[in-house]
Amino acid sequence: MIILGCITSYINAESIHHVGPYGEETIFEWRFFFSSITQYIFHGFILIGFSELLKLLEGLNHRKIQVNIPESTNDEISSTSVPFSNSVGDIPIHESWTVDLKDQEKVNELFSDQAILEISASGCKGYCIVKVQDFDGPLQPELKVVDVRGDVAEEIRNTEVVNKLLASFRNP
Numbered sequence: 001m002i003i004l005g006c007i008t009s010y011i012n013a014e015s016i017h018h019v020g021p022y023g024e025e026t027i028f029e030w031r032f033f034f035s036s037i038t039q040y041i042f043h044g045f046i047l048i049g050f051s052e053l054l055k056l057l058e059g060l061n062h063r064k065i066q067v068n069i070p071e072s073t074n075d076e077i078s079s080t081s082v083p084f085s086n087s088v089g090d091i092p093i094h095e096s097w098t099v100d101l102k103d104q105e106k107v108n109e110l111f112s113d114q115a116i117l118e119i120s121a122s123g124c125k126g127y128c129i130v131k132v133q134d135f136d137g138p139l140q141p142e143l144k145v146v147d148v149r150g151d152v153a154e155e156i157r158n159t160e161v162v163n164k165l166l167a168s169f170r171n172p
Helices: 002-014 030-062 101-110 159-170
Strands: 016-020 023-027 076-081 096-100 114-121 127-134 142-147
Touching: 002 030, 096 101, 096 114, 101 114, 101 127, 127 159, 142 159
Parallel strands: none
Antiparallel strands: 016 023, 076 096, 114 127, 127 142
């Protein structure tokens, strides 16, 4: 748009004819050139701005975070009760607990580069089961165990703890 406007402004500014003492003359009118090129540059920048805005909105659409949230009357986001009495290593197991908004925000920060499909409380207080998936990858969601007891959420890498919590999550 900007390049086309520059060319059009040049052609239009040069094609102004005046009848002078020596006959018809072609004069390049600088004021006409600058006034029309300013308009084309302005419209070109608006077009670029709209395209960047659409690109930003499309990027936000792909980063949409979906969380399965049941209807509740208080500040609880989701809850799951998993009754079992054994313990995972030295971590005590509780009957049930809820994932609150603060815990959800910690998980969102931890997995900011992936789509969060579901956040559920595990049978062990302070540990969440999070179903995540890459934004651009194939549809293969992964279950991750996350510790939300601290100031920031941390993904648990201990295979014994992960396997026991995932087993209790799949088979309540």
